[in-house]
Amino acid sequence: MISKWSKYFLAAMIPALVPAVAAAERYNLQTPQSAIAHQIYDLHTLIFIICCVIFVLVFGVMTYSIIYHRKSVGHKAEQFHENTMVEIAWTVVPFIILIVMAIPATKTVLAMKDTSNPDVTIKATGYQWKWGYDYLHEGVSFYSTLSTPRELVTDKSPDGAKKRAEHANYLLEVDNHLVVPVGKKVRILTTANDVIHSWAMPALGVKQDAIPGFVRDTWFRADTVGTYRGQCSELCGKEHGFMPIVVEVVEQEKYDQWIAEKKKMTAANAAASGTMDGKAVYEKYCVACHGAGVAGAPKFGDKAAWAPRLKQGQEVLYTHALKGFKAMPPKGGAADLPDAQIKAAVDYLSAAGK
Numbered sequence: 001m002i003s004k005w006s007k008y009f010l011a012a013m014i015p016a017l018v019p020a021v022a023a024a025e026r027y028n029l030q031t032p033q034s035a036i037a038h039q040i041y042d043l044h045t046l047i048f049i050i051c052c053v054i055f056v057l058v059f060g061v062m063t064y065s066i067i068y069h070r071k072s073v074g075h076k077a078e079q080f081h082e083n084t085m086v087e088i089a090w091t092v093v094p095f096i097i098l099i100v101m102a103i104p105a106t107k108t109v110l111a112m113k114d115t116s117n118p119d120v121t122i123k124a125t126g127y128q129w130k131w132g133y134d135y136l137h138e139g140v141s142f143y144s145t146l147s148t149p150r151e152l153v154t155d156k157s158p159d160g161a162k163k164r165a166e167h168a169n170y171l172l173e174v175d176n177h178l179v180v181p182v183g184k185k186v187r188i189l190t191t192a193n194d195v196i197h198s199w200a201m202p203a204l205g206v207k208q209d210a211i212p213g214f215v216r217d218t219w220f221r222a223d224t225v226g227t228y229r230g231q232c233s234e235l236c237g238k239e240h241g242f243m244p245i246v247v248e249v250v251e252q253e254k255y256d257q258w259i260a261e262k263k264k265m266t267a268a269n270a271a272a273s274g275t276m277d278g279k280a281v282y283e284k285y286c287v288a289c290h291g292a293g294v295a296g297a298p299k300f301g302d303k304a305a306w307a308p309r310l311k312q313g314q315e316v317l318y319t320h321a322l323k324g325f326k327a328m329p330p331k332g333g334a335a336d337l338p339d340a341q342i343k344a345a346v347d348y349l350s351a352a353g354k
Contacts, residue, residue: 030202033228033249034220037205039108047101054097112205115219118187120180126190126197126210126232127329129239133178136189140262143333146242147175150288153242171241172229177248180222181255187219194327198234201247209234222249238294278348281341285334290349296327298353306353314350321346 032038069075125132130145148171152163164170180186190199190210200207201220208218222228232243250258282290282300293299298306309317321342324330331342 032205033203033224033226034205034222036108036112036220037203039111040205043104043108046104050097050101112218115187115217117185118219119184121187121189122178122180123189123191123215124178124199124210125329126192126194126199126236126243127333128194128237128327129232129243130329130333131178131199131232131243131245132193132329132333132335133176135259138259138263140259140266141335142176142262143329143335144174144176144178144246145288145333146171146244147173148242169229172231172244172246174244174246177227177246179248179250179255179258181252182222182225182249184252185219185221187217190216190218193324193329195236196234197232197236197243199230199245200233201228201230201245203228203230204247206230207233222247225249225251278341278344278346281334281337281345282348285332285337286345286349289328289332300349301352303353306350310350310353314346317346317350318343 029041029044030037032041121136123134123136125134127143130143132141132143134141148167148169152160152167153171155163188199188206188208190197190208191214192210192212194212196212197210198207199210199218204220204222206218206220208216210216226249228247228249230245230247232240232245234240236243287300289297290300293302293305298309320328322331322339331337332345334342
Protein backbone atom coordinates (compact mmCIF):
# COMPACT_ATOMS: atom_id res chain seq x y z
CA MET A 1 0.00 0.00 0.00
CA ILE A 2 2.78 2.44 0.95
CA SER A 3 4.71 1.78 -2.24
CA LYS A 4 1.63 2.52 -4.29
CA TRP A 5 1.06 5.85 -2.50
CA SER A 6 4.69 6.81 -3.16
CA LYS A 7 4.27 6.18 -6.87
CA TYR A 8 1.14 8.33 -6.96
CA PHE A 9 2.91 11.12 -5.05
CA LEU A 10 5.94 11.15 -7.37
CA ALA A 11 3.75 11.01 -10.46
CA ALA A 12 1.86 14.08 -9.23
CA MET A 13 4.93 16.06 -8.12
CA ILE A 14 7.25 15.66 -11.12
CA PRO A 15 5.07 17.65 -13.59
CA ALA A 16 4.71 20.38 -10.96
CA LEU A 17 8.44 20.60 -10.24
CA VAL A 18 9.60 20.95 -13.87
CA PRO A 19 8.00 24.37 -14.52
CA ALA A 20 8.91 25.44 -10.97
CA VAL A 21 12.60 24.85 -11.69
CA ALA A 22 12.31 26.64 -15.03
CA ALA A 23 10.70 29.66 -13.37
CA ALA A 24 13.14 29.78 -10.43
CA GLU A 25 15.07 32.67 -11.98
CA ARG A 26 11.89 34.69 -12.35
CA TYR A 27 10.59 34.21 -8.83
CA ASN A 28 13.89 34.15 -6.95
CA LEU A 29 15.80 37.23 -5.80
CA GLN A 30 17.23 39.38 -8.57
CA THR A 31 20.72 38.49 -9.76
CA PRO A 32 23.06 40.24 -7.28
CA GLN A 33 25.21 43.04 -8.71
CA SER A 34 27.07 44.16 -5.58
CA ALA A 35 28.98 42.56 -2.71
CA ILE A 36 26.14 43.25 -0.26
CA ALA A 37 23.57 41.82 -2.69
CA HIS A 38 25.71 38.66 -2.99
CA GLN A 39 25.79 38.32 0.81
CA ILE A 40 22.02 38.78 1.03
CA TYR A 41 21.49 36.21 -1.73
CA ASP A 42 23.79 33.67 -0.05
CA LEU A 43 22.15 34.26 3.33
CA HIS A 44 18.71 33.80 1.78
CA THR A 45 19.84 30.52 0.19
CA LEU A 46 21.37 29.24 3.44
CA ILE A 47 18.25 30.00 5.50
CA PHE A 48 16.04 28.47 2.82
CA ILE A 49 18.07 25.24 2.83
CA ILE A 50 17.94 25.04 6.64
CA CYS A 51 14.16 25.55 6.56
CA CYS A 52 13.77 22.87 3.88
CA VAL A 53 15.84 20.37 5.88
CA ILE A 54 13.77 21.06 9.01
CA PHE A 55 10.56 20.72 6.99
CA VAL A 56 11.62 17.37 5.49
CA LEU A 57 12.77 15.96 8.84
CA VAL A 58 9.73 17.08 10.84
CA PHE A 59 7.12 16.10 8.29
CA GLY A 60 9.03 12.93 7.41
CA VAL A 61 8.95 11.73 11.02
CA MET A 62 5.35 12.83 11.39
CA THR A 63 4.24 11.09 8.18
CA TYR A 64 6.15 7.91 9.09
CA SER A 65 4.53 7.86 12.53
CA ILE A 66 1.04 8.45 11.15
CA ILE A 67 1.39 5.61 8.63
CA TYR A 68 3.35 2.95 10.52
CA HIS A 69 2.02 3.63 14.00
CA ARG A 70 -1.65 4.08 13.26
CA LYS A 71 -4.30 2.41 15.37
CA SER A 72 -5.56 0.23 12.51
CA VAL A 73 -2.35 -1.84 12.53
CA GLY A 74 -2.51 -2.43 16.29
CA HIS A 75 -0.36 0.39 17.73
CA LYS A 76 -1.33 2.11 20.95
CA ALA A 77 -0.33 5.63 21.97
CA GLU A 78 2.50 5.85 24.47
CA GLN A 79 1.66 7.44 27.81
CA PHE A 80 4.64 9.35 29.21
CA HIS A 81 5.30 12.79 30.72
CA GLU A 82 8.33 14.91 31.68
CA ASN A 83 10.99 13.17 29.62
CA THR A 84 14.10 15.14 30.56
CA MET A 85 16.16 14.11 27.52
CA VAL A 86 13.40 15.05 25.07
CA GLU A 87 12.92 18.46 26.71
CA ILE A 88 16.66 19.14 26.62
CA ALA A 89 16.86 18.07 22.99
CA TRP A 90 14.01 20.24 21.77
CA THR A 91 15.54 23.22 23.59
CA VAL A 92 19.20 22.78 22.61
CA VAL A 93 18.72 21.78 18.96
CA PRO A 94 16.64 24.87 17.99
CA PHE A 95 19.13 27.05 19.90
CA ILE A 96 22.02 25.64 17.86
CA ILE A 97 20.07 26.12 14.63
CA LEU A 98 19.39 29.77 15.50
CA ILE A 99 23.08 30.37 16.28
CA VAL A 100 24.07 28.84 12.93
CA MET A 101 21.67 31.25 11.18
CA ALA A 102 22.50 34.27 13.36
CA ILE A 103 26.26 34.33 12.68
CA PRO A 104 26.11 34.96 8.89
CA ALA A 105 23.00 37.15 9.31
CA THR A 106 24.81 39.41 11.80
CA LYS A 107 27.83 39.74 9.50
CA THR A 108 25.58 40.74 6.60
CA VAL A 109 23.60 43.30 8.63
CA LEU A 110 26.79 44.91 9.98
CA ALA A 111 28.19 45.14 6.45
CA MET A 112 24.94 46.73 5.22
CA LYS A 113 25.20 49.43 7.89
CA ASP A 114 28.84 50.37 7.24
CA THR A 115 28.39 53.59 5.26
CA SER A 116 31.83 54.99 6.13
CA ASN A 117 34.30 56.38 3.57
CA PRO A 118 32.00 56.72 0.54
CA ASP A 119 33.28 57.83 -2.86
CA VAL A 120 29.94 59.42 -3.82
CA THR A 121 27.18 60.71 -1.52
CA ILE A 122 23.67 61.24 -2.87
CA LYS A 123 20.59 62.43 -1.02
CA ALA A 124 17.40 60.74 -2.23
CA THR A 125 14.19 62.56 -1.27
CA GLY A 126 10.83 60.89 -1.71
CA TYR A 127 7.85 62.89 -2.96
CA GLN A 128 4.34 61.89 -3.93
CA TRP A 129 5.19 60.49 -6.45
CA LYS A 130 8.74 60.97 -7.68
CA TRP A 131 12.30 61.03 -6.38
CA GLY A 132 14.60 63.99 -5.96
CA TYR A 133 18.38 63.46 -6.07
CA ASP A 134 21.14 65.74 -4.79
CA TYR A 135 24.80 64.87 -5.43
CA LEU A 136 26.10 66.58 -2.30
CA HIS A 137 29.73 67.09 -3.33
CA GLU A 138 29.18 67.62 -7.06
CA GLY A 139 26.47 70.29 -6.82
CA VAL A 140 24.08 68.42 -9.09
CA SER A 141 20.34 68.15 -8.35
CA PHE A 142 17.40 66.84 -10.34
CA TYR A 143 14.08 65.01 -10.08
CA SER A 144 13.34 61.55 -11.42
CA THR A 145 9.78 60.89 -12.56
CA LEU A 146 7.96 58.00 -14.19
CA SER A 147 8.27 58.31 -17.97
CA THR A 148 5.78 55.62 -19.02
CA PRO A 149 3.13 57.49 -21.07
CA ARG A 150 0.07 58.27 -18.97
CA GLU A 151 -2.31 57.23 -21.74
CA LEU A 152 -0.70 53.78 -21.74
CA VAL A 153 -1.50 53.44 -18.03
CA THR A 154 -5.10 54.62 -18.28
CA ASP A 155 -6.09 52.79 -21.49
CA LYS A 156 -8.38 49.97 -20.26
CA SER A 157 -9.17 48.56 -23.71
CA PRO A 158 -7.89 45.16 -24.91
CA ASP A 159 -5.55 47.02 -27.23
CA GLY A 160 -4.20 48.96 -24.25
CA ALA A 161 -3.54 45.73 -22.34
CA LYS A 162 -1.65 44.38 -25.34
CA LYS A 163 0.45 47.54 -25.58
CA ARG A 164 1.30 47.36 -21.87
CA ALA A 165 2.40 43.74 -22.21
CA GLU A 166 4.67 44.66 -25.12
CA HIS A 167 6.03 47.87 -23.57
CA ALA A 168 9.60 47.39 -22.33
CA ASN A 169 10.08 48.30 -18.66
CA TYR A 170 6.45 49.26 -18.17
CA LEU A 171 6.18 51.43 -14.99
CA LEU A 172 9.92 50.88 -14.42
CA GLU A 173 11.28 53.76 -16.56
CA VAL A 174 12.11 57.33 -15.57
CA ASP A 175 13.07 60.54 -17.31
CA ASN A 176 16.31 61.03 -15.34
CA HIS A 177 18.48 58.09 -14.25
CA LEU A 178 20.56 58.07 -11.09
CA VAL A 179 24.06 57.74 -12.57
CA VAL A 180 26.92 56.30 -10.48
CA PRO A 181 30.45 55.06 -11.24
CA VAL A 182 31.18 51.33 -11.28
CA GLY A 183 33.30 49.94 -8.45
CA LYS A 184 32.84 53.01 -6.23
CA LYS A 185 31.16 53.10 -2.83
CA VAL A 186 27.94 55.11 -3.13
CA ARG A 187 26.25 56.34 0.04
CA ILE A 188 22.53 57.09 -0.23
CA LEU A 189 20.95 59.45 2.31
CA THR A 190 17.18 59.00 2.35
CA THR A 191 14.47 61.36 3.55
CA ALA A 192 10.99 62.37 2.42
CA ASN A 193 8.99 65.53 1.82
CA ASP A 194 5.49 64.24 2.68
CA VAL A 195 4.88 60.62 3.73
CA ILE A 196 7.08 57.57 4.29
CA HIS A 197 8.66 56.17 1.12
CA SER A 198 11.31 53.49 0.69
CA TRP A 199 14.26 53.54 -1.70
CA ALA A 200 14.73 49.95 -2.88
CA MET A 201 17.14 48.54 -5.45
CA PRO A 202 17.13 44.71 -5.10
CA ALA A 203 19.95 43.96 -7.55
CA LEU A 204 22.27 46.19 -5.48
CA GLY A 205 21.08 44.90 -2.10
CA VAL A 206 19.55 48.20 -0.98
CA LYS A 207 16.26 48.99 0.76
CA GLN A 208 16.03 51.99 3.07
CA ASP A 209 12.95 53.83 4.29
CA ALA A 210 12.71 57.56 3.54
CA ILE A 211 10.96 59.23 6.48
CA PRO A 212 9.88 62.91 6.69
CA GLY A 213 12.00 64.78 9.22
CA PHE A 214 14.65 62.06 9.43
CA VAL A 215 17.77 61.22 7.44
CA ARG A 216 18.65 57.53 7.06
CA ASP A 217 21.55 56.11 5.09
CA THR A 218 22.58 53.01 3.17
CA TRP A 219 25.21 52.17 0.56
CA PHE A 220 26.19 50.00 -2.38
CA ARG A 221 29.13 49.36 -4.68
CA ALA A 222 28.03 48.15 -8.10
CA ASP A 223 30.23 45.43 -9.60
CA THR A 224 29.06 45.63 -13.20
CA VAL A 225 28.21 48.37 -15.67
CA GLY A 226 24.50 48.30 -16.50
CA THR A 227 21.04 49.67 -15.78
CA TYR A 228 19.21 48.41 -12.68
CA ARG A 229 15.61 49.01 -11.73
CA GLY A 230 13.74 49.21 -8.44
CA GLN A 231 10.66 50.86 -6.94
CA CYS A 232 9.39 52.65 -3.88
CA SER A 233 8.58 49.74 -1.55
CA GLU A 234 6.55 51.55 1.11
CA LEU A 235 2.87 52.21 0.47
CA CYS A 236 2.80 55.99 0.01
CA GLY A 237 -0.55 56.85 -1.50
CA LYS A 238 -2.63 56.65 -4.64
CA GLU A 239 0.25 56.44 -7.12
CA HIS A 240 2.66 54.40 -5.01
CA GLY A 241 3.16 52.04 -7.94
CA PHE A 242 4.33 54.92 -10.14
CA MET A 243 7.59 55.68 -8.29
CA PRO A 244 10.26 53.62 -10.08
CA ILE A 245 13.98 53.95 -9.45
CA VAL A 246 16.55 53.51 -12.21
CA VAL A 247 20.27 53.35 -11.42
CA GLU A 248 22.68 53.55 -14.33
CA VAL A 249 26.16 52.26 -13.52
CA VAL A 250 28.86 53.58 -15.85
CA GLU A 251 32.63 53.76 -16.12
CA GLN A 252 34.36 56.53 -14.17
CA GLU A 253 35.22 58.50 -17.31
CA LYS A 254 31.62 58.48 -18.52
CA TYR A 255 30.43 59.41 -15.02
CA ASP A 256 32.75 62.44 -14.96
CA GLN A 257 31.41 63.52 -18.36
CA TRP A 258 27.82 63.14 -17.14
CA ILE A 259 28.52 65.27 -14.05
CA ALA A 260 30.14 67.97 -16.20
CA GLU A 261 27.16 68.02 -18.57
CA LYS A 262 24.70 68.23 -15.67
CA LYS A 263 26.59 71.18 -14.20
CA LYS A 264 26.55 72.98 -17.55
CA MET A 265 22.83 72.32 -17.94
CA THR A 266 22.11 73.66 -14.47
CA ALA A 267 24.14 76.81 -15.12
CA ALA A 268 22.50 77.34 -18.52
CA ASN A 269 18.99 76.98 -17.12
CA ALA A 270 19.77 79.31 -14.25
CA ALA A 271 21.01 81.96 -16.68
CA ALA A 272 18.23 81.49 -19.20
CA SER A 273 15.25 83.74 -19.32
CA GLY A 274 11.75 82.39 -19.55
CA THR A 275 11.87 81.26 -23.17
CA MET A 276 9.21 78.59 -22.57
CA ASP A 277 5.69 79.95 -22.27
CA GLY A 278 3.43 79.02 -19.36
CA LYS A 279 1.30 76.63 -21.40
CA ALA A 280 4.34 74.64 -22.53
CA VAL A 281 5.68 74.42 -18.97
CA TYR A 282 2.29 73.23 -17.73
CA GLU A 283 1.98 70.57 -20.43
CA LYS A 284 5.47 69.23 -19.79
CA TYR A 285 5.76 69.39 -16.00
CA CYS A 286 2.41 70.15 -14.32
CA VAL A 287 -0.22 68.18 -16.20
CA ALA A 288 0.42 64.91 -14.32
CA CYS A 289 -1.13 66.31 -11.13
CA HIS A 290 -3.07 69.42 -12.14
CA GLY A 291 -4.50 67.79 -15.26
CA ALA A 292 -6.22 65.10 -13.18
CA GLY A 293 -6.60 67.03 -9.92
CA VAL A 294 -4.69 64.45 -7.83
CA ALA A 295 -2.53 64.74 -4.69
CA GLY A 296 -4.42 67.84 -3.56
CA ALA A 297 -3.57 69.78 -6.71
CA PRO A 298 -6.47 71.93 -7.99
CA LYS A 299 -7.56 70.60 -11.37
CA PHE A 300 -6.78 72.70 -14.42
CA GLY A 301 -9.75 74.93 -15.27
CA ASP A 302 -11.76 73.95 -12.17
CA LYS A 303 -12.95 77.36 -11.00
CA ALA A 304 -14.35 76.06 -7.69
CA ALA A 305 -11.04 74.41 -6.80
CA TRP A 306 -8.99 77.44 -7.82
CA ALA A 307 -11.15 80.10 -6.12
CA PRO A 308 -9.61 79.76 -2.60
CA ARG A 309 -6.11 79.62 -4.09
CA LEU A 310 -6.59 82.74 -6.15
CA LYS A 311 -7.82 84.63 -3.06
CA GLN A 312 -4.38 84.13 -1.51
CA GLY A 313 -2.80 86.28 -4.17
CA GLN A 314 -0.42 85.59 -7.01
CA GLU A 315 2.72 86.09 -4.92
CA VAL A 316 1.63 83.32 -2.54
CA LEU A 317 1.02 81.01 -5.48
CA TYR A 318 4.47 81.84 -6.83
CA THR A 319 6.02 80.97 -3.47
CA HIS A 320 4.14 77.67 -3.28
CA ALA A 321 5.25 76.74 -6.79
CA LEU A 322 8.90 77.71 -6.28
CA LYS A 323 9.44 76.34 -2.78
CA GLY A 324 6.93 73.49 -2.72
CA PHE A 325 3.61 73.18 -0.93
CA LYS A 326 2.20 70.07 0.78
CA ALA A 327 2.59 67.15 -1.68
CA MET A 328 4.02 69.35 -4.45
CA PRO A 329 7.85 69.41 -4.52
CA PRO A 330 9.76 72.65 -5.20
CA LYS A 331 9.18 73.79 -8.78
CA GLY A 332 6.86 70.84 -9.23
CA GLY A 333 9.87 68.57 -9.67
CA ALA A 334 11.49 70.64 -12.44
CA ALA A 335 14.46 71.81 -10.37
CA ASP A 336 16.48 73.07 -13.35
CA LEU A 337 13.82 75.44 -14.66
CA PRO A 338 14.40 79.15 -14.01
CA ASP A 339 11.94 80.93 -11.70
CA ALA A 340 10.51 82.95 -14.59
CA GLN A 341 9.23 79.84 -16.34
CA ILE A 342 7.66 78.48 -13.15
CA LYS A 343 5.86 81.80 -12.62
CA ALA A 344 4.67 81.72 -16.24
CA ALA A 345 3.11 78.30 -15.58
CA VAL A 346 1.42 79.65 -12.43
CA ASP A 347 0.00 82.55 -14.44
CA TYR A 348 -1.30 80.12 -17.06
CA LEU A 349 -2.97 77.91 -14.43
CA SER A 350 -4.42 80.90 -12.61
CA ALA A 351 -5.89 82.35 -15.78
CA ALA A 352 -7.58 79.05 -16.57
CA GLY A 353 -9.03 78.87 -13.07
CA LYS A 354 -10.64 82.33 -13.09
